[in-house]
Amino acid sequence: MEISRVEINHMDKPLGFNLDNHLHITGYLNEAYSEKIYRKLIIKAHNKIVYQTEWEMAQNLIFDFPFTMQARTHYQVELLIKTGDQKLIKHSTWFETGYLGQKMKGHWIGFSDKNVHSIVLSKTFTTYNVEKARLYITGLGLYEAYLDGKKVGNEFLTPGFTDYNYYTQLNTYDVSTELFDGEHKLEIMLADGWYKGKIGLKEHGGVSDNYGDRLMSLADLRIIDQSGAEHIISTDESWQVLNSPITHSGIYYGEDINLNKKSQILGTAINEKSINQHLLDRLSLPIKKHEHFNIKKTIHTNNGDTVLDFGQNFAGWIEFKDLLKKGDKGSIEFGEIMQNGEFYRNNLRSARAEFTYISDGLGKTIHPHFTYFGFRYARLKGFPKDIEESNFTGIALYSDMSKTGTIETSNKDVNRLFENVKWGQKSNFIDIPTDCPQRDERLGWTGDAAIFAKTASYNMNTFEFFRKFSFDIAVEQSKNNGFVPLYVPAPDQKDGGKAVWGDASTIIPWNTYQRTGDKAVLQQNIGAMMSWVDWIHERAIKNNNEYLWLGDDQLGDWLALDTEDIMKLKGKTPDDLIASAYYYHSSKIVSQATETLKMKHEAQYYGQLAKLVKEAFIKHFFTVDGLPLANTQTGLAICLQFNLYPEGSRDILINNLVNEIEKDDNHLATGFVGTPLLLPALSENNQNDLALRIFLNNDFPSWLYEVKLGATTIWERWNSVKPNGEIAENGMNSLNHYSAGSVMGWAYEYLLGIKQTHNDAVFKPIINAKISEIKGQCALPTGILKVAWKLVNANKVEITLSIPFGSKTKVSLPRADKIWINNKIADNNIILSAGNYEISYVPTKPITNTSDVHTPLKEFIGDKILCANLKELVPFWDFLEISGNMERFKKYSLYQLSQEMRGIGFKPFNQKQINQINDLFQKSLLEGNQK
Template structure:
């Protein structure tokens, strides 16, 4: 056994966070499971023990100690694991911040509203050798800290994006290494507009300025402790100096202007009253620099110098300054080329540029208080023969560990998964945004809700979600429980929309499901209830308090099932979507109450959920079991959420398949339907059809974007057309993540991870892939699964599974009743202990690619097949008449069966369909054997 890591609130050695609730969990690597494993925890403060447990069974590897913490204190965490006679040890730490806000400092800045960049400066005289130094700091808008002109730390865009009127976050910075020597040091806090003061929002043609305030300011306390424990405290006050900055203008949408030839000017200092209602130790993960990309040079037809970094991302471009003093360079950012030139119309009013005037000194040049969404950049001010290897693109995103990935033998699918992960990275910048490039970049709640599970498989989003859940609750507290469309709600915009508002229940619940941490449920239970109560109060004013009717909704956003594919809302009725999510959120709240042992609330919300379900079925289904609409989204949503009359399930599934057949086995779903489309198919024994839709590579499909060169997920299915032309520029991001929610289906069904009360591993093996492998972290370690179809006949399957400690897993494999694990025979559904397992089996039905009644006619190019279809399909002779085959070649047999009813042919019976599929399977198997013989 290897004791790998201790996490505190899902972070490694966190400093300066809010620690209202502690959750300590351990990850180990073990090849076997021990029923005798014991655990114990000890927490010390300056070597004094303040908390400990006795040895106890390690039924799980987590602790939730209840402590009264002190401010400005480092706590050491020691965990011991005992297996028989051997003890394994690991230690970690966490450190508290101010906890109650500043006591020895003031808010200082400049009263000049027209200034977009200032510096607060103080000469620090360390009276003796510094043993420990901490800077507690915040700023409005964004800030960076420098000591002796050296940047402190590796965090950018602090203090993050919050509702600054309600709360501002304080960071705790360990600055000991910058102040090792006694004597004079120069402390500088540089400030820019950021989300606080710069243009922001979607109203008034690209947002408005001064959303939260009109003056830049900072507050900081520096604690210097010497060898004998003497403390020197230096806080921001009237003795500091305020100067202009070389950053003459910056903004999230604007970009940045940096003129290093400027001489700073002294400004009059102003002391401000506290601008935020609350000052809190940080919730936000730091935004850090991650991957680096080097460019390929392009000289465009118009003679412009363009850099191609090969990957759409969020971040900025850096370069080593080697330019003569006074040289001005402008870098314009964009996502795509059109006619060989950089295209920026889809950025709308966002200037999205960085200008730099050189001081002639060699050093690294970068932006400070903005970021960009881009793959390409046009560089003005340099000759076309300039050495572009001097440039590098830096990806910025919140500092989350990547904990999951999937790889297959299909290169397009692998690129899709990469695109999904880059969509996540590009938009998880303190809040989950809709896009990183245009004049928006807001925390749209609907996007976050539908993608939350996928995000949690890809990266450790626990703390990121806790912060965003708090942001949501803050906005709810000012709106009687209603959730706005985006958080923080910079425009004071309307809210109360299904799916978007349901983020209030979905984010905490998914975080609990994935990380088994009840603290997020405790912290948000009130907000979760208030959202459902808000809907219920609204519903009481309509004809039925158990339905969400007659409200303004966004619906199935950007669906393709209307006559005008550029129409923003799909055909699925608003009332159906809203009522379905009313049910889902109520059910989540009842489950949350059960987890928290809140019996009264559990009884109330479970009863409410049951009444909503009953009313939903009565409202949207006829007495004969027909759903009032046949959109893909409506059918998938009802099946996935169990919102249908039980006795009519088969009828509903048949309608679902028929609808997809009418749509030529392609999706037509939008934001609401896309995440549930494939799960609804797989859950209802239509996995082959789900895989077919997933693997489509013509429009509309996920892989069509990949084939057209996408490196991130697009906002629209048709963001870029087949000829490479961008479809429109009003609302067209090439870096979104919403439809990337399909990766959840890939983790849960292709890979087979089902996190129920007991872990279930049930990969839906399909011959459309010969092999597939992936992993994600559970609380106690990494779960890794791979499967492979070993032979062309699909008659041998092997799997390798690594199950982390404390997660015994039920193994359910397709097309078999038994399998072998390291040579030992098991029955399907047996539970395997944690550790490494190598499984083999021979499926009862071979995994081979076959034709089926879902296959488009254009693929039937063998005379043997045509002869058999003449025998089995009553209308096949009609299809073969001149001109008919070309007309119907995109149709499948099942779809044709429905079409033929209109011209006098009987549709295929269930028995005929079974015979056709049986023939196709035998035909495919024989073809493989023929190839092998050759």
């Protein structure tokens, strides 16, 4: 056994991050160790112990405590553990602080010309006997720093996207090994980025100069020599300003580079004394290069275009070797899909999304610097027709989050779907959670992030990513009395205050806490969380109903399909129902969060508010008999998942939801709001078969419909592409939108079967014959929980389970009484501690891929023996056998027909009839297997 790693505030060796005088240190073992462990933590600064614990019995390897930090200090962390046999195991790591709000020596410097899109700031200096060196730097506009022509750090698009009027992030780099004895040149290249370039809607195309109109930078290069003396090279008026090889750059625009352009001094830097930016040590995770893609295929179209197909839709850029002659111009345009064999990019709207360069003929490796693109296909112009494919590489860029969750099944289309979900996340987690990476938007839409937060946190370690985004939301709320804009940061956006979208303020911090157990995210955001609920409360009072959110304009169930015109932007679930339900949901979250933080008065207040909202909701949206007034898939799923219904009405809601789904031919009709709730609502209420049916559909509308049409990411719309491959519309049609990928959260919790409960978990999988084998893992606060289950045959299930040290797992298996664990018999619903387990059992009832009362007629009417037996049980079977009726009603299930045929004198099935019909289906399948 070894300690595989130690994380500091959910990061590996954080350098210069804002740790907020709080440490959450977690050690992870390289195996599922189950014996006793003793633990000790030691922290040193300047080789002196500044914090240590006593040896203690370890329940886990998590240490959480306040810790006052000193600026620009390197801390060594040592975790020691002893096993029962007194074997001592150590693991060392470190973290280092930034400026912690102290004033920098340097000044903001820039250039007077507001019209330039990129400049280079330059300073020469000399060093000797360097022992340690750190570059503390930021920019207004995006920056890249170079020491002697070599890029500092391996991250891009720094210092990230924030409300620069409120705070700018300060980054720290270790450059100790770069400074040999002698003369050096430090250069800072700046470009518009999110600060000065076009960003936002306004309406489509964005607005320039949202935060400022001149590029500038601030830096301190602090050097300690071998004698201990400190030397500081800071930004001031002595720096030179040079022209940049980048002639134009923008997030939507792309980038133009002239490598043939001679470097010229434009003047000396201006000390921007009027700039008084609030500097904050970085929150943003670094945006790094990740996967590299070779060209899958080079396409020469009938129109004469040369198009590169990288086989995967992603966000990033292309890196290539320049083989053009000096003075020649090449350009690359980016798109997500081909149409009729030709390059297509009309769905990018006004985003130019193009990279151009003029060659210097020196054969350099080329890539953009201050932009990125969402694409699978790239059209080349100015390049030779017969290119060397090995010269071009697609580079995926995204925030540096470790991958923690996986699911792999026996169904290759489902596996591709899960890859699509992950690529949607990677493509849109670029400092902020954007809606899409390709068109003139790329904004931190709050609703999308709230909907997807759970799935995102299963797939990757998103703690610091969402801590930063929650901080950005709180910044916007602080300016608007709790009101949350539609997207964050919100450079041009005054609209907002919408249900679900605004609830990102409560949902994201609460989900982050639930997944990690780290209260710091709640402590940071509890004020903003309360202010959002208070804002809703004030709106409700203004609208003359204190405990319902009625009458305001909402986005509703965005892009749902339960309307006459499926190209409409929202479904028919009442806005007031969604808004009032989320009024309750956020109130409930805040009451739980304040209780977690031991804020007794606030917990009582928001708990009572949630209670009153729930009472008002039930009174307003249900009849006195307990019947729901809004029978849509989304409306019913919300009520079930949020427990918003009168006592005794649960079965009514479930039956109505099943009926609504069957009216839609056992397909979903949900939009942004309903999609993450639909399958959990079914699975939580004994409708796993129907949930699986919806999940595995591969015709429109469904997740696998996209896979069948060759999608490699999740689409914005269910019908983004028609069955013939034609894109449905240009105006708002991203092919890389992660929100519908929220279904993967259901897959982790129900299909794979891992549902987290603080440090522990419940393992309760949907073991079924349609997906007969699955393996995967997800991160608990203590480590990785690994699972694999296999339906060997209808009467045998095999499972392996690996539980990390510090966690327990309750095993609750379907159709199980006695189970075998590591060759010993045990009861179902047993709680297992850390360790590795081999589990098997014989189901009390065979697990088969059978039809049931909810199966459409078209799937079984060819079985004459089954139909003859059904005729004895189904009162309206004779009616179905009337000429043409079987064909007419083949898309409906027996259950649905029993509901619909009340009008011609038949009664709906009772539970006894349903059980008899289901037993007949089961018997028919078993007899068929025996034959």
